[in-house]
Amino acid sequence: MLAVREFRPLLGNFLLSTIGDELARVALTVLVYQRTSSALLSAITFAISYLPWLIGGPVLSALADRLPRQRVMVATDAGRAVLVALMAVPGMPLPALLALMFVLAMCSPPFESARSALVADVLEGDRYAVANSMTNVGLQVAQVVGFVAAGALVTVLDPAGALLIDAATFVVSAIWLAFGLQRRPAPTSDAERQSLLRDALEGFRFIQRSPRLLAIIAVLWLGTAFIYAPEGIAAPLVAELGLGATGVGILLAANPLGVTVGGLAVARLVAPRRREQLIPGLVVLSLVPMVLAGLTAGLAEPGVLTFGVVVALLFVSGLGSAWMIPLNAAFVQAVPASHRGRAFGVAVSGLYGMQGLGALAAGAAAEVLAPSGVVVVCGALGLAAVVLPLLAFVRTQGHVAAERAAAGRSVS
Template identity: 65%
Template structure:
């Protein structure tokens, strides 16, 4: 599975792995569908209630299962065959979203169905991430991770932009049906394209309860200095680098721009991460990218500090807005540090624990992003948005030093060798 000579893998070599194609394609398709549904539901709820608060709550409801029960739900990816978890999750979500599209569905029922749909995200994403590590190794896994991150960033942009147009042309119910179709297509593609493997815990005499397994995942991370360093760096770096997203609208207003420019401001970092991820995976490779980790983390935060200072000093104007967009793009380039960090995480987690370990990492990531956006919004109640952005960048540069030092000290720690995927089964 590795390139053999240590060189970065090519995109062709990654897509040549048969099982990667459905894992990548369905992830892209479902992400676009999710963003379509997110906008459509927000519009639908607002049309019915005229309540901005309920509309915002609807937008955020999809993250609730991750923040509250992600580590427990993610254990499902380690208790059952991962291909079965993926297919079942998509089939159920297709049916639930189709139910949401029925015209006239009462609002409480609509929100309850949305919550049920969201409950399947942690086991699905944990199983997909763990299975990616099963079917790809070494430089191919690093390139695949980059492509997946690129897909996430671009799918979000495409989904949001497409939703804005479709909701004005079609009804929100029609957009929800399109989302249901993406889940149905994904289920069929995964059924045809994935090899049948046993559950990672198959052969264990008496499987533990989900609560015990979730606790084992937390203890695994808590007892490993390497995993603690990786998780701390991921959460702290993301907290401060992305905090400005929560106040994009007031920041744009401070710059004297119209509301339509908010989308451009929000798209700058994901676009930078897309470009940076492609460069890291295709040109540098895992080892060199890992050595550049301190530089990349600093590059993700220093432009945030500079963007805040630019607005504070220059004031409103098209020139200041353009410079802020460029600086946030550069910040996104640096944020591609998540790719070598992802590889290091996989190397430090035994295969049988990957589902629950990914669940802990991703659950905390969603939670920390919400905390960052909320903290930035609260701070902007008393400070200028530009000052909040500058503080996020400045505090972040100091806060990431301890996890970066811990990451450097634990470099080289890997999980004990064990079979990555197990034999094929019917």
């Protein structure tokens, strides 16, 4: 895949920005928890970068279908570099930092929708599936690097230093995209354009017409909401286990490291036709270890050994979370190229939005329960929530091609 010239900047800038984002996110989360000792405020800080997807994600994602996608990506990266640099101004009050982070996150929906749609334009068939696996594995590696680096650097760099590093990643990304991607016209012509809101609603209606897409979306949103909810209480959970700020980065890195290994195994060892069949079992594997991790953290003696067991269980949970790779490929196969920007916008907006809501709910629960108890609840509720979506997903397997053709006729 790296031999494809346009795929290199699409992958490289995505990984570079991810490392910087995770570094900044952990630094600010630790800072807020150190200042306030509030699990809820810490979770709000972590979740605020996800919640704008719920508010403006589907509407802003429609820009990826009505403007040249390369231009959308360059403009949003340049804007994010400026916003992050402003966040690094010394003495910036906490409310102002959170407001800037919120605006920063509003740039993500159009960027991610344009990037996802461009990858599907550049690569087709199983090459796209392999590239998608590579991107997902790379994402997890970048998150591991960002989280571990954040945990180590937060003790030697103040948040302003971490934010300046993040701003630099966006500058490099914008330059790379400007010169590394072919300039293509907007997928939607002037005659076909309508309001952004109507474009976004069309994305919702397009998905609603397909039982296959509805099942995929339900598994994706509900599964990730519960799997990633404990990330919002990483700081108080590490404090319960008796470790410091470095432990936050290690704890957060456990799941993406597991996804890295699991994603490689799925991509390299499993035939494409069998990957979808593994999804239900992998979803269960991603949630059961969370219950065990919470029980271990709550019942065992706090210390390095208990922390290590919890991290190992979260790593196993990450192995199961590789289900997102074949699920993404199944989603792409059901969406025609003309609607990928809007469809991706809806899917990714809900994905990040549910992660943000999950983190907020975990933070609120941690105000009345021990963080370890919240992890147990997240795993148990997640198992119950995904049963019906998984049954619908299995029931609609084998009908993608017919539904795709029907959807294409209905929206033309």
